[in-house]
Amino acid sequence: MFSFSIHARDKSSRARTGTFETPHGMVQTPELAIVATEGVIKSVPKEIYHELSLKYAIVNTFHILTKDILRPIEEAGGIHAYSKMNNVVLASDSGGFQVFSLGFGKAHQVGKVGGFFPGKELESTDENNPISIDSQGVEFSFDGKPVRLNPAISMDIQHRIGADIIFAFDECTSPLNTKGYTKKALGRTHAWILDCIQAHKGHEERQALFAIVQGGFFKDLREESASYMATLDVPGFGIGGSLGKTKDDMYDILSWTIPLLPDNKPRHLLGIGQVRDIFEAVERGVDLFDCVIPTREARHKVLYTKNGKIAVRKMRQVHTVFEAHCVCPACKTGVTYAQLAALFTEHHPDAFYYATVHNIAFFGRLMKEVRESITNGSFHTLKAEYLSFYP
């Protein structure tokens, strides 16, 4: 039911194009998933989804569980029907990222491609994590209620959600975690993937379980993890964070791990998707991405264009559409920067809608151009073009 075929390769890098086939159609790679955490794209009505030429989207196990939308999803007959994304390849994240984002990430106010915070370096140990983690799983506290997740629970929820690609329940560590801690967490992640595979037995035809490589910014741990995951009989791999302290750290991690993964299976770089990062990662062999940036930054008044990011606030006097060639619902109907700025000022929901659909369209085009450039040998030219506006 799931198969990955590679169509073209870049001559001077690990970039490749391919197709990943699933029960709900295929994704052409490289592709970026739009994030629909609770099964919906924020600020875009479901009736519009079919106009967005969405190819790949991802939902979240932890948030679906805690917001009580598992039942509505099951009643609708699965996430594709619930989300009105019947022709979209859907993934679900396992909740492993929330182990970080609601744990050390929250405690230390740091992202997974972390900044470096003086005085906070490497203090992370079990004691100052607001979440309790042991070999049996993770105990969250959310809205004052305890929420438990482990491989079996996460797999069960993901089976009920019904996404095409599901991710193993892992422990995403923090850039501030010590090597000792990261190694311990990696041990759990490595044990848990076996539990996930076990729990997934019988569902392999319907959903593809991707294993996740961890190991922080430690070369030997990353190599150990990639080598270990490579031995497993899974249809694809995720590469998870912590991804170091800088972009270069992240690129190093990709260079370390990807050569150790089987060439004939897709690799999904979890949670990454800034323009430059997409090029650098594709170049190192990444096939799939997901990222909140297109949708989140839209709500934060940032528009993506081929000439760079644009702060809508500064465009009050500009009476043109966002991008003349764009066919997103906003550009198509002639919404101008000035109008968008005015809508943002009055907090009108359409502002969020217009900006979101445009950014989704931008990233859709970007990924298409990336694919075409790999096919016709112009990947590096395209990269240079984009990086001049997205340094």
Added chain:
RNA sequence: CCAGGGAUGGCGGAGUGGUCAAUCGCAACAGACUGUAAAUCUGUCGCCUUCGGGCUGCCAAGGUUCGAAUCCUUGUCCCUGGA
């Protein structure tokens, strides 16, 4: 005409003798955002500054006081009842 109420920084709106250049919200300005606790968060937001501080300032003009956005007088404008 009578009786009340009110005028605060771009706007809304706190503050009723000192610790007030004046809480807070909005707007504005600058920045951040990478498996979404995010339509969020951070900083600036009277003028000048060598960042120590200096100056002007709460409708206007007088006054009381060591000290006034805060109390008194007059004026101007606005709102609400009454004739």
